[in-house]
Amino acid sequence: MKRVSSLKISISGVRGIVGDSLTPQLAGALAQAFGTYVGGGPVVIGRDARPSGQMILQAVTAGLLASGCQPVDVGICPIPSFLFLVKDSKSSGGISVTASHNPKEWNGLKFISRDGLYMTPHQVEEFLDIYHQGDFVYAGPDRLKTLRSEPQPVEPHLKKLLCRFDADLIRRKKIKVALDCGNGAGALLAPRLLQELGCETVVINAVPDGSFARPSEPLPENIREVCRTVVKSGADIGFVQDADADRLAIVNEMGRPIGEELTLALAAQYVLGKKKGSVVCNLSTTRAIDDIAAARKAPVFRTKIGEINVVEKVLAAEPAAVIAGEGNGGVILPEVHPCRDSFTGMSLILEYMASSGRTVSALQKRVPRYVMIKDKVEGSAEQGYRLVSLLRKKHEGEGRTSLLDGLKIDFPDHWVHVRPSNTEPIIRVIAEARTQEKAQAALRRIKKEIAELKKRL
Amino acid sequence: MKLLKIGISGVRGIVGDSITPKLVMDFAAAFGTRVGGRPVLVGRDTRISGPLLHSAALAALISTGCDVLDLGVCPTPILQYMVPRLKAGGGVSITAGHNDIQWNALAFINEDGMALNPFQGAEVLDIYHLGKFDKVSTDRLGRIRDVALYADEYFDGLRAFLDGGRGPGRRTRPGKQAPGEWRANGSPLGGGAIAKARPKVVIDACNGAGAPFLEAMARALGFELIPVNHEPNGFFPHDPEPRPRNAQQVVAVIKAVGADAGFLLNSDVSRVSCVTETGESLSEEFTFPLVTAEYLKDRCGPVVTNLSTSRMVEDVARERGCPLLRTKVGQSYAVQALVQEEGVLAGEGSGGVALAAFQPAFDGFATMGYILQTMAVRGRTISRLAGELPRYHIVKEKIYCPPARIHSVVSEVKKFFRRQEIDASDGIRVEDKSGWVQVRTSSTEPMIRVIAEDKAKNKARERVDEVSAFIRVLVQ
Numbered sequence: 001m002k003r004v005s006s007l008k009i010s011i012s013g014v015r016g017i018v019g020d021s022l023t024p025q026l027a028g029a030l031a032q033a034f035g036t037y038v039g040g041g042p043v044v045i046g047r048d049a050r051p052s053g054q055m056i057l058q059a060v061t062a063g064l065l066a067s068g069c070q071p072v073d074v075g076i077c078p079i080p081s082f083l084f085l086v087k088d089s090k091s092s093g094g095i096s097v098t099a100s101h102n103p104k105e106w107n108g109l110k111f112i113s114r115d116g117l118y119m120t121p122h123q124v125e126e127f128l129d130i131y132h133q134g135d136f137v138y139a140g141p142d143r144l145k146t147l148r149s150e151p152q153p154v155e156p157h158l159k160k161l162l163c164r165f166d167a168d169l170i171r172r173k174k175i176k177v178a179l180d181c182g183n184g185a186g187a188l189l190a191p192r193l194l195q196e197l198g199c200e201t202v203v204i205n206a207v208p209d210g211s212f213a214r215p216s217e218p219l220p221e222n223i224r225e226v227c228r229t230v231v232k233s234g235a236d237i238g239f240v241q242d243a244d245a246d247r248l249a250i251v252n253e254m255g256r257p258i259g260e261e262l263t264l265a266l267a268a269q270y271v272l273g274k275k276k277g278s279v280v281c282n283l284s285t286t287r288a289i290d291d292i293a294a295a296r297k298a299p300v301f302r303t304k305i306g307e308i309n310v311v312e313k314v315l316a317a318e319p320a321a322v323i324a325g326e327g328n329g330g331v332i333l334p335e336v337h338p339c340r341d342s343f344t345g346m347s348l349i350l351e352y353m354a355s356s357g358r359t360v361s362a363l364q365k366r367v368p369r370y371v372m373i374k375d376k377v378e379g380s381a382e383q384g385y386r387l388v389s390l391l392r393k394k395h396e397g398e399g400r401t402s403l404l405d406g407l408k409i410d411f412p413d414h415w416v417h418v419r420p421s422n423t424e425p426i427i428r429v430i431a432e433a434r435t436q437e438k439a440q441a442a443l444r445r446i447k448k449e450i451a452e453l454k455k456r457l
Numbered sequence: 458m459k460l461l462k463i464g465i466s467g468v469r470g471i472v473g474d475s476i477t478p479k480l481v482m483d484f485a486a487a488f489g490t491r492v493g494g495r496p497v498l499v500g501r502d503t504r505i506s507g508p509l510l511h512s513a514a515l516a517a518l519i520s521t522g523c524d525v526l527d528l529g530v531c532p533t534p535i536l537q538y539m540v541p542r543l544k545a546g547g548g549v550s551i552t553a554g555h556n557d558i559q560w561n562a563l564a565f566i567n568e569d570g571m572a573l574n575p576f577q578g579a580e581v582l583d584i585y586h587l588g589k590f591d592k593v594s595t596d597r598l599g600r601i602r603d604v605a606l607y608a609d610e611y612f613d614g615l616r617a618f619l620d621g622g623r624g625p626g627r628r629t630r631p632g633k634q635a636p637g638e639w640r641a642n643g644s645p646l647g648g649g650a651i652a653k654a655r656p657k658v659v660i661d662a663c664n665g666a667g668a669p670f671l672e673a674m675a676r677a678l679g680f681e682l683i684p685v686n687h688e689p690n691g692f693f694p695h696d697p698e699p700r701p702r703n704a705q706q707v708v709a710v711i712k713a714v715g716a717d718a719g720f721l722l723n724s725d726v727s728r729v730s731c732v733t734e735t736g737e738s739l740s741e742e743f744t745f746p747l748v749t750a751e752y753l754k755d756r757c758g759p760v761v762t763n764l765s766t767s768r769m770v771e772d773v774a775r776e777r778g779c780p781l782l783r784t785k786v787g788q789s790y791a792v793q794a795l796v797q798e799e800g801v802l803a804g805e806g807s808g809g810v811a812l813a814a815f816q817p818a819f820d821g822f823a824t825m826g827y828i829l830q831t832m833a834v835r836g837r838t839i840s841r842l843a844g845e846l847p848r849y850h851i852v853k854e855k856i857y858c859p860p861a862r863i864h865s866v867v868s869e870v871k872k873f874f875r876r877q878e879i880d881a882s883d884g885i886r887v888e889d890k891s892g893w894v895q896v897r898t899s900s901t902e903p904m905i906r907v908i909a910e911d912k913a914k915n916k917a918r919e920r921v922d923e924v925s926a927f928i929r930v931l932v933q
Contacts, residue, residue, distance in 0.1 A: 019594035024486075024516035028478040052595045055519045062478040062513035105595045140473035141558050144505045147512070 009128065010422075011121040012306065015099050015108035018052040022107055024059035031060040031095060033131035034111055035067025040137075041092035042070045044085055044112075046077040046153065048098040048185055048244050049208045052107045056097045060109070061147055064095070068139030070146065074153035076208050078185040078245035080341035081157040087116030087337065088156040098244055101216050116337060118308050154189045157343070162196055164336055165347040166355070171198030173354040178235040178251070179203045180226035183213050186245030186342060193343055197350060202233045216242050218249035218329055220257040231255035237353070237360050241342045246307075247329035248342035250349065252360035260329040261286040263345060265367045267331045268323045270352040272296045277322030280313045282306070283408045284417050284430050285327035291368040298322075304405040305419065307340055314338045327372070371439045372432040376421075377450055383457060384420025384427040390453045391418060391446075414438055416446045463585075464900060465578025466789040469553055469562035472506040476561055481513040486590035487581050488549060488565050489521030489599075494591070495546025496524040498539055498566070498604075500531030502552035502666035502724040503691040506561045510551045514563065518549070519599035521591040526604050530689055532666045532726035533564060534820035535611045540570040542610065552666065552725035555698040555807070558691075571817050574793040608670055612677035615822060618815045619678065619830050620649060650833040651826075652679025656717035658829065659710045659732070661685040663697040665724035667821065678826055685710055697723045699730035699808045704738035712736045718829065718839045726821035727788070728808035731828065733840035742767040745804030746846050747839075748824060751831040752812070753777040758801035761794045763787070764883045765895050765908050766806035772847045785883040787900060792817045806851070849892070850914040852921045854907040855899070858932050863898050866931050867905060870896045873927045894920040896928065905932075 007021035008014065014030060016022030035043065043064050047053035057073070064071045072091065074082065079096060086094040094112035102108070111119045111127065119127070130136070177199045181187035187206040194201045204225060205213045215222045218240040230238040230251050238251030249260045258266075265288045268279055272292060278299045281289055285302075293300045301317055303309040307330065314321045314334050324332040330340030333348065352363065379387065388407045395401065400410040406419030406428075414433035421428055429450070431443040461475035462468070468484050470476040489497065497518050501507040507530075518525050526543055528536055533550040540548045548566035556562075565573045565581060573581065584590070593599075658680045662668040668689040675682035685706050686694050695703040699721035707719040711732055719732030730741040746769040749760060753774065760774045763786045774781040782798060784790040788809060795803040795817055804810040809819030812827065832839055858866050870885045880886040884897025884906075892911030899906050905928055909920035 017594075018598070019520075019592045023592065024513070024520045025479055025482050028482060028513060028516065032478060050595070052598055054601060055516050055598055058512045058516035058519075058601075059478070059482070062481070062509055062516060065509035065512065066473070066478045107595075138473040138477060140471075141505045144472070144509065146505070147508050 011124045012118075012308065013108055013110040013124075015102060015106055017105050018055070018107050019105070022056070024055060027056045027059040027109060028063035028066075029136075030109055030131055031063025032067045032136045034093065034095060034127055035064045035069040036130050036135070036137040037127040038069065038092040038114070040068045042072050042089065042148070044072045044074060044082065044089065044091050044094040044150070046074040046082050046094075046096055049076055049183065050099065050104055050107055053097050056107050056109070060095050060097060065144060065147065066139065067137045068143045068145065070148060072148045072150050074150045076185050076188065077153045078189050078343070080246055080337070080339055080343060081154040081189055083112060083116045083339045084157040084160065084337050085116075085150070085153050086112050086114070100244060101242070117311055117339065120308060120312060158189060158193060158196070160336060161193060161343055161347050165197075165351050167197055170350050170354045174198055174200060175237065175350055175353060176200045176233065176235045177202070178226050178229040178233055178238040179206075180223060180229070180238070180240045181206050181208070181245075182216055182218070182241055182243060183207050183209060183211055184216065184241060184243035184245060186241035189343060190239070190241060190245070190346070193346065197347065199350070202229055202235060204229055218242050218247055218260060220249075220259065223249060223251065223257060227251050227255040227257065237349070239342075239346050242329070245342045246340035248331060248345035249329050250360065252364060254361060258360065258364050261288070261327040261370075261372055262364065262367060263329045264325040264327060264331055265289060265292060266352065266363055267325070267333075267345060267348045268292050269363075269367060270348060271323040271333070272298050275322045276319070278317050278319050280310055280317055280321045280324035280332075282310055282326050283402060283405055284419075285325070286370050286372060287415065287432060288368045288370055302402065302404065311338050370432050370434060371436045372430065373439045373443050375429045375443055375447065376426040377429060377447065378425065379420070379427040379454070380425050381420045381422065383454070386457055387427065387450060387453055388418060388420070390456070391449065394449065414442045416442055418446065418450070462900060463582065464787070465575045465582070466572045466787065467562055467564040469556070469560060471559045472509070472561050476506070476510070478509065478513040481510050481563065482517040483588070483590070484563055484581075484585055485514040485517035485549060486521055487585035488547065489518045489523045490584050490589075490591045491577075491581050492523055492546040494522040495568075496526050496543070498526045498528055498536055498543065498545050498548035500528035500533070500536040500548070500550050500666075502532075503530055503664060503668070503689040504553070504558060504561055504724065505691045507551055507691065510561055510563065514549055514551065515601055519601060520593070522593035522597050522599055524599040525601045527601055528604055528607065530666050530669060532670060532821070534726055534816070534818050534822060535608065535670065537566055537570040537818040537820075538611050538614065538816055539604070539607050540566055540568065543604065550725060554725050554727055555696070555723040557696050558693050569817070571792050571796070572789040574789060578789065608673050612673050615674075615815070615826055616677045618823070619651070619826050649679065651829050654833040655679060655681060656829060656832065657681045657683060657714060659683045659685060659707050659714070659716045659719040660825070661704075661707045661719070661721045662687060662689075662726075663693050663695065663722060663724060664688050664690055665693070665697055665722060665726070667722045667726040670726075670822070674822055674826075678829065680829060683710060683714055683716060693724070699723055699728050700741045701730070701738035704730070704732055707732045708736045708738055718832065720825050722821050723808075727819040729810070729821045729824045730808045731839060731843075733843060734838050735840050737840060739843055740851065741808035742769065742806045742851055743843055743846065744808045744824060745806065745810050746770045746773050747831075747842055748804070748810050748812070748827050749773050749802055750842070750846060751835070752802055752827070753779050756801055759798045761791050761798065761800050761803035763791060763805050764880065764886050765897065765906070766804070767851055767910055768849050768892070769846050770804070786897065788819050849910050849912060850917045851908065851910045852917040854921050854925050855902075855904040856907065856925060856928050856932065858903060858905050860903045862932070863903060863905060866928065867896055867898055869931055870924065870928060873924060892917060892920070894924060896924060
């Protein structure tokens with residue numbers, strides 16, 4: 001199998017290995033290209049807690065200054081607060097130094113447009129053209145700006161959350177919360193938010209120093225510590241954030257993870273009960289969303305995988321989307337800001353608990369139960385593409401198929417989704433059904449078909 | 458045409474033109490690679506472009522595994538003083554010294570706190586050209602740390618030196634006395650003499666890196682500071698070149714307040730020029746002889762200067778029986794010779810002076826301190842001290858020449874001096890009894906400099922005009 005390149009410059013940003021492909025020269029040139037693209041003005045810059053963040057951030061600062069932009073340094077900052085700040089401060093854009101869930105030797109850059117959203121693929125293409133052509137603005141001393149620091153980057157976001165949600169209602173309930181920030185950037189806002197909402201909070205992994213005490217992804221197998229904390233402290237709920245605080249997993253009052261797919265489902269159930277509008281989520285998100293929406297006669301729009309695709313549909317949905325997100329724990333409340341936001345997720349769930357007076361496990365029971373199994377098989381992107389077209393021919397006329405992203409086939413009682421990964425040489429295979437057995441059977445069937453088809457490639 | 462000068466002691470250019478983040482990162486990475494993972498001090502002057510170069514240099518240095526000790530806005534001589542004291546592997550000073558606001562530069566300092574010597578400079582250049590920089594993994598990246606209170610350490614050291622202690626001079630090999638070390642116990646100039654006289658001193662820092670440090674200096678040495686252009690904001694009210702044409706403000710203030718002396722600094726305090734209490738703005742050529750005339754009374758030793766510097770210092774050294782050495786222009790060459798020849802002083806006509814017993818670096822603070830100390834101890838005004846020096850007339854001219862032809866044009870000037878003996882160690886230099894003339898390339902601009910000196914003013918002018926006319930024909 002082909003080795004994965006240690007440098008990836010793509011429409012979702014740039015990622016590389018520090019000490020190898022991701023050099024200060026590269027980061028500086030990309031930042032200068034970005035500064036050229038946005039045409040000057042303030043650009044918010046920040047980073048996650050990775051140890052190489054400081055080095056890359058210095059290089060980004062130099063590149064932006066050279067292009068005549070004014071870097072506004074927020075240091076380590078949760079991504080949702082960062083995005084919110086870009087828009088709230090009327091900046092020209094933002095650059096976030098982060099490699100999301102890659103191992104710690106990686107780092108990367110994500111580019112944010114002036115509306116506080118990740119740049120769309122066509123915007124990234126325009127900006128990468130500038131980078132590849134090396135056609136940068138070089139500002140002379142008469143046009144150079146100075147670096148500015150923003151010591152309180154989360155304030156506008158916090159203010160927005162406190163005025164959007166019914167803080168008084170939540171405060172009265174004095175909910176007890178166990179919080180696991182995973183030593184990520186979430187620690188800079190989550191404890192304060194919960195305090196403002198009157199919650200009694202037990203916090204673990206609250207030092208945003210990049211020493212990941214657990215794998216960053218808030219999957220059930222990675223969050224046992226907070227489950228124990230919920231039980232020991234008698235908390236009403238446990239919250240788990242990933243490293244950049246855009247995803248949220250929930251643990252119920254019995255210390256059991258409800259499953260990351262259910263974060264969005266719970267949020268949708270609450271929001272759709274109060275407000276009319278549509279739901280946007282990606283193809284692989286649980287079918288529970290469809291059931292919840294159908295009960296309220298709300299349309300559901302499915303998109304390709306990738307936050308940017310969900311967000312683009314949110315901005316264009318008719319009727320307007322009132323809730324959106326991904327099955328990985330990413331909740332988007334367009335009213336706050338169209339991005340995945342674990343803080344919004346927490347506030348929503350707490351308000352749901354407070355207004356309904358129910359426990360998490362009780363709320364969880366009202367969500368239709370499905371079991372999703374995620375698996376993968378080896379294969380390059382090209383193999384994956386050919387497999388998908390063979391599978392499509394084979395299944396023509398069965399169920400409801402979608403070719404938006406790989407192949408998804410909806411059967412009356414289950415669905416399967418086959419999709420080549422765009423970050424690793426694997427093909428993702430996902431199946432969901434009402435029970436574990438049925439999901440497993442569906443997965444086995446599709447994997448067997450793939451194995452047979454692979455022989456013909 | 459891009460203006461970029463890559464030299465042995467650093468790289469200098471116009472920001473937004475030749476000075477780009479990539480160039481700065483590549484040079485800083487080359488320097489970090491040479492330093493090999495030891496800590497590096499970084500400081501800058503106040504130029505608007507300072508933060509750009511600073512960020513780029515920091516990113517590159519820590520990417521090679523060097524820790525950065527960040528001094529922020531810091532004059533180069535103070536950075537140099539701190540390098541051995543913080544046991545660093547070297548230093549990077551971000552400053553274009555006397556060049557105008559368009560320019561900026563990286564000046565590299567070795568582990569002894571001296572400008573890189575020509576061999577060390579060549580190593581950095583080789584690594585730069587090869588492009589093979591150390592790249593360390595995430596766990597071994599350098600860290601950035603701020604350094605606090607270093608100014609106090611520096612000025613305590615300067616006061617101790619002026620008061621005649623052995624002074625925390627440059628590190629010497631054990632069992633061997635440092636050149637120019639004070640011979641007597643106690644000061645030949647007298648301890649605390651400046652504080653006793655408490656002179657009024659006007660200093661124009663040109664809103665450069667010196668500004669935030671002058672109050673500490675005045676406190677430590679005990680003079681009354683009257684600052685001019687004292688905001689370290691990077692807007693230069695005039696060219697940051699200490700010389701008479703930039704001295705109007707200081708002259709005006711000296712007259713208004715009745716001050717005892719005035720000084721002009723460049724943007725990183727490596728050069729000084731003086732203004733007398735009568736409001737006469739002395740040529741920058743006076744600074745070095747003013748120090749030398751007094752300094753050689755107490756310790757004799759080799760004096761180093763460059764081929765373009767006035768004969769004043771030559772006469773002063775001869776009178777005291779000390780040898781004078783002339784090197785190529787540039788701090789790197791002068792200081793290298795100072796150390797190698799165990800000299801006591803090095804200096805240039807541009808106003809840079811290194812006192813070996815204090816530190817082998819062009820140091821504007823030490824220069825001002827020594828001149829003030831001389832005034833106090835000898836009870837003489839600065840105009841009187843300047844009056845004691847032999848007078849020469851120097852005439853300087855700059856002629857633009859395309860960089861691609863600049864060296865061949867200078868070389869062709871040899872034809873003009875067919876009958877004389879030519880010293881070609883820095884450009885072309887010809888000397889006779891009453892004076893000399895030199896033609897050389899500027900180390901910072903695409904210019905040919907013509908410098909002549911003579912006892913008679915019209916003779917100096919004549920020498921320059923003749924050669925300049927010849928060069929202009931060659932350039933066209």
